[in-house]
Amino acid sequence: MKARTLMLIVFFILNSTCLFSFAPPHNPKVDEIVNSISEERIADILKKLESFETRNLYSEPIRENFGIQAARDWISEQFKSYSPRLKVYFDCYHLKQQGRRLFKDIELCNVVAVLPGKDEEAKERIYIVNAHYDSVARSADGSFHYDDVNTPAPGVNDDGSGVAAILEMARVMSQYQFEATIYFVAFAGEEQGLIGSSLFAQKMREQGKNIAGVITLDLIGNIEGGNGYIDNKRVRVFSSETPSSPSQELAIYIKRIGERYFPDRIFDLIFRIDRFGRGADHIPFLQEGFPAARIMDANENYSRQHTTEDTFENMSLPYCAANTKIAAACLASLAWAPPAPRVVNERNYPTLSRGESGYDAHLQWQMPFEVDDLAGYKIFIKKTTSPFWEKEVTLGLGKVNELLIKNFSIDNNVFGIAAVDQEGNESQVASYMLPARRKAVYETIEKE
Numbered sequence: 001m002k003a004r005t006l007m008l009i010v011f012f013i014l015n016s017t018c019l020f021s022f023a024p025p026h027n028p029k030v031d032e033i034v035n036s037i038s039e040e041r042i043a044d045i046l047k048k049l050e051s052f053e054t055r056n057l058y059s060e061p062i063r064e065n066f067g068i069q070a071a072r073d074w075i076s077e078q079f080k081s082y083s084p085r086l087k088v089y090f091d092c093y094h095l096k097q098q099g100r101r102l103f104k105d106i107e108l109c110n111v112v113a114v115l116p117g118k119d120e121e122a123k124e125r126i127y128i129v130n131a132h133y134d135s136v137a138r139s140a141d142g143s144f145h146y147d148d149v150n151t152p153a154p155g156v157n158d159d160g161s162g163v164a165a166i167l168e169m170a171r172v173m174s175q176y177q178f179e180a181t182i183y184f185v186a187f188a189g190e191e192q193g194l195i196g197s198s199l200f201a202q203k204m205r206e207q208g209k210n211i212a213g214v215i216t217l218d219l220i221g222n223i224e225g226g227n228g229y230i231d232n233k234r235v236r237v238f239s240s241e242t243p244s245s246p247s248q249e250l251a252i253y254i255k256r257i258g259e260r261y262f263p264d265r266i267f268d269l270i271f272r273i274d275r276f277g278r279g280a281d282h283i284p285f286l287q288e289g290f291p292a293a294r295i296m297d298a299n300e301n302y303s304r305q306h307t308t309e310d311t312f313e314n315m316s317l318p319y320c321a322a323n324t325k326i327a328a329a330c331l332a333s334l335a336w337a338p339p340a341p342r343v344v345n346e347r348n349y350p351t352l353s354r355g356e357s358g359y360d361a362h363l364q365w366q367m368p369f370e371v372d373d374l375a376g377y378k379i380f381i382k383k384t385t386s387p388f389w390e391k392e393v394t395l396g397l398g399k400v401n402e403l404l405i406k407n408f409s410i411d412n413n414v415f416g417i418a419a420v421d422q423e424g425n426e427s428q429v430a431s432y433m434l435p436a437r438r439k440a441v442y443e444t445i446e447k448e
């Protein structure tokens with residue numbers, strides 16, 4: 001059935017601050033997933049990862065159950081044990097010696113587990129949740145030597161915490177059928193410069209994959225700052241500096257869903273790709289043009305990063321489990337939701353105009369494909385100076401694909417739209433972004 005083209009005309013109501021507000025609904029299946037995430041299982045995974053002693057990219061199999069190769073085999077076996085529906089594989093690359101960190105040729109393998117989505121069209125949309133399973137630590141004398149490869153590097157928080165989270169999420173979520181496809185990925189070579197994720201993100205772009213969102217979990221289990229601050233309620237979400245960009249919208253979605261399911265948590269959105277001079281595996285995806293965000297501890301303890309102090313004993317298991325639940329709720333919400341509406345035309349120009357009058361806001365959109373259980377849309381509006389959406393209007397009148405707001409400036413406001421299905425699952429918000437203005441080039445004539 002083709003979507004009806006129905007124009008809704010809204011007069012003035014958007015200037016009213018008194019909007020209908022309903023308690024945002026929980027999807028009972030998301031609650032079920034959250035409740036199935038097991039702190040005990042996360043503890044077992046963290047202790048197992050610590051038991052490999054090091055997961056340095058160059059660590060050698062000097063004894064059984066030691067080093068990165070043993071770790072990656074174990075991670076792959078875990079994924080395989082959860083469900084036959086998870087397609088598990090090693091994504092390997094042969095790297096040449098280059099620079100100080102890649103001091104000799106090496107084979108690098110990411111561990112990938114794919115949970116296929118529902119039907120032909122829906123499953124083309126991909127979400128990637130990831131962590132890095134490699135670790136690194138200073139040598140016994142306190143200095144840093146990349147070629148000191150078998151030195152202990154427990155890496156329990158960095159990034160055993162993220163690996164435990166994605167494994168536990170894969171275990172629980174592989175028992176459900178989602179609309180979109182989910183990739184659970186444990187990257188390697190993060191500590192040598194985001195290598196595994198860079199190669200993987202590049203491959204995804206070259207293959208033309210439709211990656212709708214990437215969530216990196218790196219350092220999610222520390223509550224004690226090196227400065228003495230302790231915080232087990234707050235979590236940071238890094239995304240992008242660009243206002244209303246798909247990455248910022250992904251971070252805002254994480255906050256929106258996070259606050260819905262975990263009202264006692266504080267979500268600190270940091271509109272930066274990462275901390276000064278630091279990085280993580282979401283960055284290569286941003287560089288390839290995919291929406292990506294990183295969930296991370298609120299407090300850092302540098303004496304426990306890249307040192308032998310990054311142990312199970314020194315991290316907070318309940319905090320790690322809480323962040324795993326947050327990531328699971330967000331990922332499940334994204335993967336069950338319809339795709340975000342398209343708000344650009346074939347020339348990639350936003351489908352937003354001043355209407356026939358020249359003074360209205362005329363929004364148009366299209367679903368990328370027909371969604372059977374589509375219920376309607378939500379329109380979001382904010383001032384250009386506001387980081388968060390300020391007004392929200394539900395268009396619950398069936399399938400419409402345009403909206404005219406009388407006497408409302410498209411220049412002074414930002415607009416976004418989400419699709420909602422009959423279960424109440426909300427898509428990411430697609431915002432109408434001002435396109436970059438091309439630099440004008442004029443020819444001049446040289447005169448004597």
Ligand SMILES: [Zn+2]
Pocket residue numbers: 132158159190218219280
């Ligand atoms: Zn890390």
